[in-house]
Amino acid sequence: MSALKPETRAWLDETGFAVRDEALWFAALTHGSMGEKQDYERLEFLGDRVLGLTIADWLYAQSEAPEGKLAQRLNAIVSRAMCAQVARGIGLPPHIRISKQASSDGGRDSDNILGDVIEALLGAQFLDNGFDASRELVHTLWRPALESGAGKAKHPKSALQEWAAGNQRRPPEYELIDRSGPDHAAxxxxxxxxxxxxxxxGMASSKQEAEKEAAREFMEKYG
Structure with a gap:
């Protein structure tokens, strides 16, 4: 049976993850580069939905904003960058089970990997302890993001699109001009x-985030 390291088990407990079935949590922390039968991908799929529903429910209860504004905030709060920020804040990186090569390529600090793993942990929390416990943990870990007003400002790409239309210009055109690094740290x-x-x-760890950074940079220069 897969066994968690004592320091990892202690970290999970201290963070608020209630470990019962260790195999779930072992898989949630395992990157595909380890070449093992179970890794975090399936749990990440599940945890992504747990996170999205929890945040959507919270926003709906806390705000009378219209659907568009709610969606704007939801997208910001559950974004890969925000998930990675939460992951770093709770000290996740050293507990990820990742190959030496992937780690040396920057995998432990990759927004994509950190975001995936913290969602996988939410998936494990859901399977091991149910939705109520998962929702409570999301409320705790994502509270700073909600209270900071993340997502209240207009998305940079939307702002640029509206600026171009308002100034009788053609719509902005986005072009991927470079992709470097391995898949897990692209x-x-x-x-x-x-x-x-x-x-x-703009540069970032995903094409979508790079487009957003480019739009933000454009608005700072010309908006």
């Missing part, structure tokens, strides 16, 4: 341009 570079105005570049 870096994407995207260029956004508006005809007869200019262009800007």
């Amino acid at each position: 870096r994407f570079t995207v260029r956004v341009s508006v005809h007869k105005v200019g262009e800007a570049v």
Whole structure:
């Protein structure tokens, strides 16, 4: 049977994850590079839904905002970058089971991997302890993001789209100009341009985040 390291078991308990079936949690912390039968992917699929429903329910209860505003905040709070921020905040990186090669390539600090693993842990929490316990933990871990007002500001791509329309310009065009690094620690570079105005570049660990960074940079330069 898969056994967690004592320090990892203690960390899970201290963080609020109630461990009963160790095999679930062992899988939740295991990256595919380990080449083992069970890794975090299936649990991440489940945990993503647990997180999304919990945050959507919370936002609905706390705000009278219309659907569009609720969706804007939800997308920001459950984003890969926010999940990775929460993961770093609770000290997750050293507890990820990842190959030496993937780790040396920056896997332990990859937004994609950190986001996936913390969602996998939520999936394990759901299977081991039920939805109520999972929701309570999400409320605790994501409270700073909710209280900070994350997502209240307009998404950079939406802001740029509206700016272009308001200034009688063509819609912004996004182009992926570079992708580097291994899959688990990829870096994407995207260029956004508006005809007869200019262009800007953004870099991030996903194409979507790179587009957002490019749009934000464009607005800072020309908006």
